[in-house]
Amino acid sequence: MTNRPAELAVTDLTKCYDAPTGQVTVLSGVSFSARPGETVAIVGPSGSGKSTLLNIVGTLDNPTAGTVRLGDIEVTALKGNALADFRATRVGFIFQDHHLLPQLTALENVLLPTLAGPRRKDAEQRARALFERMGVLARAAA
Secondary structure: OOOOOOOEEEEEEEEEEEEOOEEEEEEEEEEEEEOOOOOOOOOOOOOOOHHHHHHHHOOOOOOOEEEEEEOOEEHHHOOHHHHHHHHHHHOOOOOOHHHOOOOOOHHHHHHHHHHHOOOOOOHHHHHHHHHHHOOOHHHOOO
């Protein structure tokens, strides 16, 4: 275990949805942290809130309560342009297969958001390094 500060800190995260039968709580008081270099697995049965948690941590959805902090930024407090800028420069989200463009390779799908980003010249090198780190470099051209 390291004494480095957490890069990602999720604290008391709750997410509720309104349903015809009343309010449904999908996440309740979820807390965890991750430090640079750590691997985190989010596991659970279908419908347990894994995708909801990832959507909130990835800034694609807002929690009903709780906070998400990335480094020194409380991302759950960001709104409007500040959230859009943060998402464009600090968040990478690779969707599951049904959200990928079938006419592009896996690498091209990963690189697609970088077309609007500030660091285009090293984007492919960084993407290939991530593919290699995850052990899927052989699938980059698929």
